[in-house]
Amino acid sequence: MQDKPSATELLEAIQDFLMKEVLPEFRDKDLLAYKTLVSWNMLGVISREIRSGEESLDKELTRLSSLLGKKSEFPKTWNEKKNLTSSWNEELRDIIRKEKKSLEDTEYWKHIKESVIEKVEIVNPRFTTES
Incomplete structure (x- = not known):
């Protein structure tokens, strides 16, 4: 791992390059402009996951535990945490199905809601649960 620039700084530099130098060259080419914007967005998702993904994963593991x-x-490690989270989520899924958990089982649905919100916030930074 290198010290400077960080992975997120590199991703943000590539995003900046795409928006300021590449995208203007494709203004009249819809498909390439679209693919450039999608690439810019994917780099943002990766950057946000690097910054806050492990914290969200730890929160999810704590709730599942x-x-x-x-x-x-x-x-x-990150990969071990992701594998454990996946395994425990499958276990939770099986419990919900087998025991036919309803909305009255609030602790289960609270966990699911919080996990979904954390994941969506990484994918879409403009997402909010506020009305």
Whole structure:
């Protein structure tokens, strides 16, 4: 891992390049302009995931641990955390299906709602739950 520039700084520099130098060259080419904007957006998602993805993952693991009665010591690496989260979410899914959890089982639905909100905030920084 290098110190400077950071991965997010590099991604933001590429985004800036796409918007200021590449996109203007494709103003009359709709498909290329669209693909440039999609690329710019994907770089933003990656940058936000690098900045806050692990924190969201830790929060989700903490909630799942509580819901499923699991140990609270989590793996150290990002990939191990993602795999554990996926496994525990499958377990939660099976519990919801098997036990036919309803909206009255608020702790389950609160976890699901919070997890979805955290994921959408990474994909769409303009997302808000405020009315």
